[in-house]
Amino acid sequence: MKFLFLGGMAALATAAAAAPTFNKDIAPILYENCATCHRPGEVAPFSLLTYQDAAKRATLIATVTKKRYMPPWKPEPGYGNFDHVRRLTDDQIALLQQWAATGAQEGDAADKLTIPTFPSGWQAGEPDQVLKLSAPYTLAADGRDQFRCFVLPMNLVKESYVSGAEFRPGNPRVVHHALIFLDSTGTARKLAAASGGTGYPCFGGPGFTGAGLLVGWAPGYTPLPAEPALSQAVRPGTDVVIQIHYHPSGKPEQDQSAIGLKFSGPPTKGRALLLVVNRYLDIPAGDPHYVVKASVTVPQDAELWGITPHAHYLATDMKVNARLPDGSVTPLIRIKDWDFNWQGQYRYKQPIQLPKGTKIELEYVYDNSAGNPHNPSNPPVRVRFGEQTKDEMALAFLGLVLPSPEDVQPFQRAVVLQYVEDFVRLTDNLNDLPEEIPPSMIPRLRMALALFDRDHDGKLNAEERANLLKVIQTMMPQSQ
Numbered sequence: 001m002k003f004l005f006l007g008g009m010a011a012l013a014t015a016a017a018a019a020p021t022f023n024k025d026i027a028p029i030l031y032e033n034c035a036t037c038h039r040p041g042e043v044a045p046f047s048l049l050t051y052q053d054a055a056k057r058a059t060l061i062a063t064v065t066k067k068r069y070m071p072p073w074k075p076e077p078g079y080g081n082f083d084h085v086r087r088l089t090d091d092q093i094a095l096l097q098q099w100a101a102t103g104a105q106e107g108d109a110a111d112k113l114t115i116p117t118f119p120s121g122w123q124a125g126e127p128d129q130v131l132k133l134s135a136p137y138t139l140a141a142d143g144r145d146q147f148r149c150f151v152l153p154m155n156l157v158k159e160s161y162v163s164g165a166e167f168r169p170g171n172p173r174v175v176h177h178a179l180i181f182l183d184s185t186g187t188a189r190k191l192a193a194a195s196g197g198t199g200y201p202c203f204g205g206p207g208f209t210g211a212g213l214l215v216g217w218a219p220g221y222t223p224l225p226a227e228p229a230l231s232q233a234v235r236p237g238t239d240v241v242i243q244i245h246y247h248p249s250g251k252p253e254q255d256q257s258a259i260g261l262k263f264s265g266p267p268t269k270g271r272a273l274l275l276v277v278n279r280y281l282d283i284p285a286g287d288p289h290y291v292v293k294a295s296v297t298v299p300q301d302a303e304l305w306g307i308t309p310h311a312h313y314l315a316t317d318m319k320v321n322a323r324l325p326d327g328s329v330t331p332l333i334r335i336k337d338w339d340f341n342w343q344g345q346y347r348y349k350q351p352i353q354l355p356k357g358t359k360i361e362l363e364y365v366y367d368n369s370a371g372n373p374h375n376p377s378n379p380p381v382r383v384r385f386g387e388q389t390k391d392e393m394a395l396a397f398l399g400l401v402l403p404s405p406e407d408v409q410p411f412q413r414a415v416v417l418q419y420v421e422d423f424v425r426l427t428d429n430l431n432d433l434p435e436e437i438p439p440s441m442i443p444r445l446r447m448a449l450a451l452f453d454r455d456h457d458g459k460l461n462a463e464e465r466a467n468l469l470k471v472i473q474t475m476m477p478q479s480q
Contacts, residue, residue: 019098019105020098021107021111022106023051023112023113024111026096027054030048035048036219037219039118043173043176049116050115051106055106058104071086072086073087074344079334080307080346082349084221123166123222128263130260131258133242135198135256136170137255137256139174141253147246149201149202150192150199150257152242154261158236159234160233161265162234162262163263164223167217167242168257169217169255169257171253171255171257174249174253175247175255176341177245178257179206179213179243180213180214180216180259181214182212182240184237185208186237186239187207187208202387203387204386204389214240218345226262231263242259244257268404268405269403270405270411272408274298274397276396277395281366281392287368287369289365292394293361294394295361301354302401303353304332304398306398307332307333307397307399309333310395311338311395313340314372315338316372319331325357333346366383366392
C-alpha cells in the first residue's frame, strides 16, 4: 500500500509539474490575442492582464475559445491570407482547456511576463488635420446597441489629396467599431439637421448614395501608414461621416471620437472601390436557407488589398471568390458563422493579383426562421433589401489598386456599366434605380424607358432590353 500511495503521489506531482501555468503558458496567449480589448478602459467587460483577472474566469475563457466565439475573428482559414489575424491555434485552445481543467495555476514567478503597454497617441504619426465630434454624444447605461452617424466638415478651400486616415475612439469602453465615409453630396448634413441632435441614427449604412468608404476601425485594428502613391482626391464641400456602433457599458457614458487625416500631393497609382451587391433580396418568412448570389467582372488588371463583407442579422454563411480568366478560383474570404456585431475590414498580407476579366463571385446564405436567435422579427416576416434593422443586405467592398490614377475613371465607368446592365436585365422599373448608378445617368435611363418601350406597356421585354443595352454601352464606353 505504501508503494501504491507513493506511486500515486509521484504521478500527481508529475501531472502538476506538466500542467500549464498562467505565467509561462497562458499570459502570452492572452496578451497577444485578447488584451487589446480586455484591459481597463476598453470595450470588453473585464480585464485579462493579471493572473487574478484571468484565473477567476478560467472556465469561461476555456468555453468561449473552444467555441471560437473569442477572440472575434470570423474568416475561415484557407480562404484568404490576412494580416493581423486574431485566430487562436488548436494548440493554444488546448492549453487554455488544460489550464482551466488543472486548477488554473499561476506558476513560477520567474516566468512572469511584463504586462504589455499600449500606445495612447496617434499610431500612424501625427495627422495634418484632426476632425472631432462637435459635441460629446451621450449613451445611456443600458439598452440596445446604437448605430449613429456624425458629420465632420473638412472645410477645404481647394481640391486636396488624403493619403492616410486614422480613427481614434473617444471612449473605447463603448465604441464597438466604426466606419468612416466621405460625402460630397451634402446629404449627411441634411440628415443630421433633421435629426435635431448630435449626429443621426444610421443602422445599415450612412444614408446617402455614392458613399466612399475611407477606412474602418475595430478594437485591435492597426492603422496603415500614409500612402501618398494612393492618395484620394477630395473636393471642397466634402464632409467626413463617421458611423459608430455603440455598445452600452452599464453606466451612462459620453464619447467624442475623432479622425486624423494625412494629406499629400496627387497619387501616382489608382485606387478603386469595387462593390459586389445583390439588391433583389426577397427572403420568405420562415426560410432557413435562402441563398443569394452576385458577381461583377474586373474590367482591367488590378491588385486586391482588402475586403469588407456586409449583411445584417439574418446572414449565416458568406463566401466571396475570384474566378480568374483561366478558370481557376482564388478564395477571397469565407465566414461560416456571420455575426453582425463582429464585422470587420480585412487586409491581405500580400495583394492578390486580379487579371482583367476576373469575375468576383459572392454567395451568401440567410436564415429567416424562428430558429435563428439573431432574427430581429418574432415571428419571422418577409425581408427585402434595405438599411433598417429588419431589412437585409448582401454586399462586399473590395479595395483595389490600379497601375495609374488615369485608370480609375475608365475602370469605374466600366463597372457602373455592369451595374446598369444587370439592373436592366433584372427589373422593369427604371424609376427605382440603385445607388451604384451615378445620379447624372438617371434622367437618361428614365427617358430610355419611354424611348425603348415600343409597346407602351410601361415595361421592357427581352428585345427592348437588348436594344437599350446597346445604347447604354455607347453612353458609358468600357476601359481599354
